[in-house]
Amino acid sequence: MSKEKEKDQTQGTSISRRSFLKGVGTGAVAASVAPSVLIDAETAAEAQMGEEITRAKIKLDINDKAYEVEVESRTTLLSVLRDGFDTSGNRVDLTGAKPICERGECGGCTVQVDGKAVYSCMTLALDAQGKQITTVEGLADGDQLHPVQEAFVQHDALMCGFCTPGFVVAAKSFLDQNPSPSHEEIKEGLAGNICRCGTYPFIFEAVKTASRKMGG
Amino acid sequence: MAVVGTSTKRIDGIEKVTGTAEFTTDIVLPRMIHAKLKRSPYAHAKILGIDTSKAEQMPGVRAVITAADLPDVRLGVLTLDEHLLAHDKTRLVGEPVAAVAADTPEIARAACEQIEVEYEELAPLFDPEEAIKLDPPVVLHEEYEEYEKLLEIAEMDERPPNLWQAYRIRHGDIDDAFKKAEDEGGYIIENRYATGYVHTACMEPHGAVAQWSSDGSLTLWAGGQSPYIARDGLAKALDLSPSKVRVIVPFVGGAFGGKLTVKEGAIAASLAHKAGRPVKIILTRAEDLAATAARTPFIFDIKDAVTKDGILIGRKVTSILWGGGYSGEGILKPIFSTHLYPGSYRLAALWVDSYGVYTNRVSGGALRGYGCAESAWAVETQMDIIARKCDIDAVELRINNLLTEGERTAITMPAHAFSAHECLTKCADAIEWETPSESLESPWYRGKGIALGNKYSFAPTASSTELKVHEDASCELRTSAVDLGQGAYTILTQIVADEFGIEIDQVKLVTPDTAITPFDHVAGSSRQTFHTGNATRMACDDAKRQIRELAASKLEADPDDLEVSGGRISVKGSSKSIEVEDLFVVEMLAGKRPAVDEIIGKATWEVTASPHDPNTGQGEEPMAYMGHGAQAAEVEVNVETGQVRIRRFVSAIDVGKAMNPQGVEMQNYGGGCMGIGIALHEDMCFDANGEMTNASLMDYKIPSIVEMPLNEYMESIIVEVPHQHGPYGAKGAGEIVVVPTSPAIGNAIYDAIGVRIWDQPLTPEKVVKAWKEKQASGNGSGS
Ligand code: FES
Ligand code: FES
Numbered sequence: 001m002s003k004e005k006e007k008d009q010t011q012g013t014s015i016s017r018r019s020f021l022k023g024v025g026t027g028a029v030a031a032s033v034a035p036s037v038l039i040d041a042e043t044a045a046e047a048q049m050g051e052e053i054t055r056a057k058i059k060l061d062i063n064d065k066a067y068e069v070e071v072e073s074r075t076t077l078l079s080v081l082r083d084g085f086d087t088s089g090n091r092v093d094l095t096g097a098k099p100i101c102e103r104g105e106c107g108g109c110t111v112q113v114d115g116k117a118v119y120s121c122m123t124l125a126l127d128a129q130g131k132q133i134t135t136v137e138g139l140a141d142g143d144q145l146h147p148v149q150e151a152f153v154q155h156d157a158l159m160c161g162f163c164t165p166g167f168v169v170a171a172k173s174f175l176d177q178n179p180s181p182s183h184e185e186i187k188e189g190l191a192g193n194i195c196r197c198g199t200y201p202f203i204f205e206a207v208k209t210a211s212r213k214m215g216g
Numbered sequence: 217m218a219v220v221g222t223s224t225k226r227i228d229g230i231e232k233v234t235g236t237a238e239f240t241t242d243i244v245l246p247r248m249i250h251a252k253l254k255r256s257p258y259a260h261a262k263i264l265g266i267d268t269s270k271a272e273q274m275p276g277v278r279a280v281i282t283a284a285d286l287p288d289v290r291l292g293v294l295t296l297d298e299h300l301l302a303h304d305k306t307r308l309v310g311e312p313v314a315a316v317a318a319d320t321p322e323i324a325r326a327a328c329e330q331i332e333v334e335y336e337e338l339a340p341l342f343d344p345e346e347a348i349k350l351d352p353p354v355v356l357h358e359e360y361e362e363y364e365k366l367l368e369i370a371e372m373d374e375r376p377p378n379l380w381q382a383y384r385i386r387h388g389d390i391d392d393a394f395k396k397a398e399d400e401g402g403y404i405i406e407n408r409y410a411t412g413y414v415h416t417a418c419m420e421p422h423g424a425v426a427q428w429s430s431d432g433s434l435t436l437w438a439g440g441q442s443p444y445i446a447r448d449g450l451a452k453a454l455d456l457s458p459s460k461v462r463v464i465v466p467f468v469g470g471a472f473g474g475k476l477t478v479k480e481g482a483i484a485a486s487l488a489h490k491a492g493r494p495v496k497i498i499l500t501r502a503e504d505l506a507a508t509a510a511r512t513p514f515i516f517d518i519k520d521a522v523t524k525d526g527i528l529i530g531r532k533v534t535s536i537l538w539g540g541g542y543s544g545e546g547i548l549k550p551i552f553s554t555h556l557y558p559g560s561y562r563l564a565a566l567w568v569d570s571y572g573v574y575t576n577r578v579s580g581g582a583l584r585g586y587g588c589a590e591s592a593w594a595v596e597t598q599m600d601i602i603a604r605k606c607d608i609d610a611v612e613l614r615i616n617n618l619l620t621e622g623e624r625t626a627i628t629m630p631a632h633a634f635s636a637h638e639c640l641t642k643c644a645d646a647i648e649w650e651t652p653s654e655s656l657e658s659p660w661y662r663g664k665g666i667a668l669g670n671k672y673s674f675a676p677t678a679s680s681t682e683l684k685v686h687e688d689a690s691c692e693l694r695t696s697a698v699d700l701g702q703g704a705y706t707i708l709t710q711i712v713a714d715e716f717g718i719e720i721d722q723v724k725l726v727t728p729d730t731a732i733t734p735f736d737h738v739a740g741s742s743r744q745t746f747h748t749g750n751a752t753r754m755a756c757d758d759a760k761r762q763i764r765e766l767a768a769s770k771l772e773a774d775p776d777d778l779e780v781s782g783g784r785i786s787v788k789g790s791s792k793s794i795e796v797e798d799l800f801v802v803e804m805l806a807g808k809r810p811a812v813d814e815i816i817g818k819a820t821w822e823v824t825a826s827p828h829d830p831n832t833g834q835g836e837e838p839m840a841y842m843g844h845g846a847q848a849a850e851v852e853v854n855v856e857t858g859q860v861r862i863r864r865f866v867s868a869i870d871v872g873k874a875m876n877p878q879g880v881e882m883q884n885y886g887g888g889c890m891g892i893g894i895a896l897h898e899d900m901c902f903d904a905n906g907e908m909t910n911a912s913l914m915d916y917k918i919p920s921i922v923e924m925p926l927n928e929y930m931e932s933i934i935v936e937v938p939h940q941h942g943p944y945g946a947k948g949a950g951e952i953v954v955v956p957t958s959p960a961i962g963n964a965i966y967d968a969i970g971v972r973i974w975d976q977p978l979t980p981e982k983v984v985k986a987w988k989e990k991q992a993s994g995n996g997s998g999s
Binding site for chain 2: 082091094095096097098099100101102103105106108135136137139140145149152153154156158159160161162163164165168183186187188190191193194195196197198199200201202203204205
């Protein structure tokens with residue numbers, strides 16, 4: 001797959017993991033390149049990209065702070081956030097977004113890019129240049145939690161908490177776009193995130209409460 | 217101020233919603249490098265040679281290891297049958313054969329591909345019924361007899377060579393029961409059931425970070441269920457003294473039984489040793505799903521003897537647990553699954569033969585409900601069938617067969633705090649059991665189903681805690697109990713706050729770290745609230761005793777006449793009091809110090825058990841306690857597409873005392889959610905070579921918010937029948953919540969469309985097939 005093509009497809013990131021994957025077809029690619037599921041997706045991605053790995057210095061605006069980072073064309077936004085260094089050698093160190101599947105199937109790595117929820121594992125760092133990136137770390141205002149975070153705590157809409165940062169950002173982004181959603185709309189809006197602990201019923205409650213608090 | 221019993225916000229909620237909670241994968245150490253595993257592509261093969269030279273020469277590679285670099289010890293839970301890295305043979309696809317540590321995960325992965333392993337493929341064995349034969353086509357463990365075993369299995373004339381577990385129950389006269397049923401116009405009902413392959417699929421994949429100190433001691437960070445099981449496992453695998461190993465448990469992103477041992481951690485530790493650097497290993501999602509232990513299938517053959525009035529008088533069961541390449545954490549499942557054969561029912565005769573066998577598939581592990589969730593599928597479907605056969609209402613039939621408080625089950629467990637009746641009736645009321653489901657327009661049908669369940673919590677077991685009291689009267693609880701999301705940290709905090717009459721935020725929890733926190737067995741078997749809760753209460757008592765003794769002379773009173781609450785020590789029935797702070801003295805340059813010793817309460821809560829005889833299943837009190845729960849579902853079935861929608865779901869569980877009602881409710885919903893996934897669609901699939909074909913979250917489908925019934929159709933009922941030994945009467949809630957789910961849903965499908973599906977999951981294809989067969993034969997395929 002050429003770089004251009006991959007870029008196009010990644011930009012289509014929507015928060016429904018099903019429709020998203022239809023576009024990218026990660027599963028199919030992995031299967032056709034490698035006979036074994038135990039060779040992970042990145043290998044497949046590398047195989048497609050061949051030799052054309054280039055490096056570039058880019059500027060990213062994350063939680064209203066400017067970062068200059070050096071990335072490869074294939075570097076994902078998630079890996080910049082979690083494992084990246086800026087050009088003066090400081091870690092970006094935003095580990096709130098979680099790598100759960102790293103192929104657009106779970107929403108654990110959800111961040112906002114220009115107000116839209118995206119899977120940061122499927123977003124190339126290059127494509128986030130010049131855009132406003134908000135991670136879970138950027139939601140609270142000092143000690144003052146964002147209403148969505150507050151509502152998650154109040155309703156106990158979390159158990160182990162591993163999916164929670166992704167859910168919080170997805171819920172916030174959803175409410176930004178649909179301030180007073182119906183039940184069915186909440187379901188649809190959060191269908192791109194999964195939680196093994198099964199906290200969904202309390203997530204519903206949290207989203208409803210947050211919607212009220214945010215004036216929806 | 218009662219904190220226990222009041223809904224309390226999770227003490228770690230803010231860290232979790234702000235992204236600051238640190239999980240294993242978030243840990244970064246200076247000079248840390250990354251590990252990847254080279255895994256076997258074959259289900260069964262001899263390893264003839266491994267050439268790591270190319271990998272070792274790659275730039276950025278710091279260490280490569282194979283079995284030759286490790287102590288030659290076999291590991292396991294109770295049958296020690298597994299090497300950390302495959303030794304001479306590989307017995308499942310995905311078994312690790314070598315490992316690499318390199319500067320980046322990408323280099324490590326590329327280096328793994330450069331490792332050349334020469335295999336001689338052997339015929340694989342996948343069918344458990346072939347595996348259990350006395351002359352099976354393939355033997356997985358030729359050296360089985362030499363393995364160290366910590367558990368006796370039932371005596372047999374000759375052990376089938378692939379068998380690793382055999383357990384029998386011999387209670388009452390089973391032949392007489394069948395004869396009686398036949399002679400007296402009763403019924404003999406015989407069916408075969410099966411469960412599927414299910415994975416814990418924790419959102420946090422398995423992983424660890426290992427670091428050595430210059431004194432030869434090892435520190436491992438791993439989000440597991442038991443720091444002490446991990447510590448001892450590491451020590452054994454690496455041939456170290458346990459005191460040289462320190463295990464720290466960061467936040468854990470779900471476990472559900474899947475994080476009992478730390479195999480990857482031991483490999484990372486070995487690499488870290490060789491490389492002289494800290495090593496992090498995090499499995500990919502595909503590895504996590506395809507190559508870590510799963511809930512492997514059971515096959516159950518059940519034959520019941522029932523009187524014409526619907527009284528169960530005898531039950532005979534043969535079951536096989538379809539184990540994988542190694543016995544692993546599944547080792548006790550053939551035993552624990554038998555708890556549900558009597559379940560909550562009185563059974564004059566029970567005859568069970570339960571086996572576990574090796575096959576060349578993924579090894580069997582634990583998953584919420586440990587065998588009980590599986591056998592409940594068979595038993596509670598069977599109860600529905602019996603009810604219909606006898607033409608008795610399914611709730612009434614169950615009630616007629618229930619034990620009563622004080623009786624013993626057919627496996628000698630005392631029926632104490634016996635709440636089956638209450639759970640069942642409350643659940644039935646909530647789903648309006650008496651009112652049949654409305655009819656829908658074809659092709660949709662509606663129906664209701666109900667099921668009971670139990671979960672025994674194992675024994676022998678122990679928990680220790682320490683409680684330090686500070687000069688500002690705040691308390692610090694040191695515990696090795698792990699919060700996996702079930703809310704253990706919050707509950708333990710509540711207990712301390714309650715016992716000392718202080719606020720929640722005056723309690724600090726020192727979380728599991730074997731260098732600091734005392735022994736706790738494991739966050740498993742629904743044991744944390746019960747056992748660690750007891751230990752915590754006792755440690756509080758011990759600390760309060762010390763405080764009373766220290767305060768007695770100051771207050772000129774007898775220690776027994778003193779009361780400790782809210783940071784004050786007061787003389788009962790008088791206004792005399794001092795503050796906890798007064799027990800500390802001022803020290804130059806040091807602020808305050810304890811006047812005598814540190815005030816540290818210590819306690820160990822222990823439950824012993826008399827082991828069951830593996831030949832009869834009889835013993836004294838075999839387990840710590842017995843939990844109860846009932847669930848009911850109303851489903852909508854589309855007979856053309858096979859789609860099953862959960863319209864209503866009710867879960868009524870007995871927790872003895874709801875320590876944190878909101879947390880119990882979450883368990884009820886969360887468990888129900890997992891149970892619905894297991895019942896309807898979760899299914900690990902394998903190809904002809906034994907490799908999992910759906911090892912992604914896209915293809916191994918766990919429930920999303922879309923499949924959950926809307927909130928107004930989900931109901932959580934908390935039943936509180938106190939247990940005499942539970943702290944405040946409490947019992948655990950973590951597992952019982954998934955036990956009755958599958959049979960409740962299966963029974964509801966039968967109610968809706970009159971077909972039985974015998975093997976989980978109840979997928980659309982199976983629904984359509986069963987419906988078509990029923991149409992073709994003109995009647996139901998079940999009862
Ligand atoms: S969607 Fe990015 S980690 Fe799963
Ligand atoms: S809270 Fe554990 S996965 Fe969602």
